Amino acid sequence: MQPTATVLVYSDDANTREQVRLATGRRPAPDAPLVEFLECATPAAVLKELDKGGIDACVLDGEAVPMGGMGMCRQIKDEVFDCPPVLLLIGRPQDAWLATWSRADAAVALPVEPVEFANALAALLRRKASLTA
Numbered sequence: 001m002q003p004t005a006t007v008l009v010y011s012d013d014a015n016t017r018e019q020v021r022l023a024t025g026r027r028p029a030p031d032a033p034l035v036e037f038l039e040c041a042t043p044a045a046v047l048k049e050l051d052k053g054g055i056d057a058c059v060l061d062g063e064a065v066p067m068g069g070m071g072m073c074r075q076i077k078d079e080v081f082d083c084p085p086v087l088l089l090i091g092r093p094q095d096a097w098l099a100t101w102s103r104a105d106a107a108v109a110l111p112v113e114p115v116e117f118a119n120a121l122a123a124l125l126r127r128k129a130s131l132t133a
Contacts, residue, residue, distance in 0.1 A: 005033040005125050006054055008084075010040045010069060011061035016089065016110070017041075020059050023114040029122035033129075043067040050076060055084045057124045062090045062099070063110065070102040077103040085124040087117075 009020050017039050027034050038055070040046045043066075049055065058076070060069030073086050088104035089112065090096065099107035105127075106120045 003033060004036050005056040005128075006036050006038055007121070008038045008040060008046065008049055008055045008058045010043075010046045010058065010064060010072060011089070012041050012064045012066075013061065014041075016061050016063075016112075019112040020089075020117070023112045023117040024121060025118070027122075028118040028125065032122040032125050035121075035125075043072055046072060046076070047079075050080050050083075056128055057084050057121065058086045059121070060086055060088050060104075061110075062088055062095065062107075070098055070104075073099075073102040073104050085128055087120055087124055 007024070009017050011017050021037055024035050038049055040049060060072050062069040069088050073088055077083050085105040088099045088102060088107040089110050090099055090107050091110055093109045096107055105124055108117050108120050
């Protein structure tokens with residue numbers, strides 16, 4: 001497995017981005033790579049960073065403003081070649097069907113519950129590593 005993984009975190013709320021960083025720690029699981037975060041507060045910044053490449057996973061806030069993570073997810077799944085896996089933060093568990101519509105690879109409810117979040121992120125990073133191995 002690669003030594004580090006770059007995780008893009010999109011939310012207009014600095015507190016949500018901090019919750020993601022704290023829930024992940026240095027690595028989301030013992031068998032997952034160390035994580036480096038790339039934080040974005042606007043949809044334009046997300047697209048710019050994805051165009052550069054090198055992103056191993058995305059965490060998108062479904063409650064972000066002006067463009068929610070669900071719409072952003074659907075857009076990048078349509079427009080970004082070899083789109084990295086997406087973990088969507090949803091407002092409530094009942095919104096899981098919307099995460100499916102957006103083509104997210106996984107979804108967890110806000111506020112971020114550290115163990116659930118870390119397990120979901122680790123699973124995406126493992127899956128990505130197995131596909132590129």
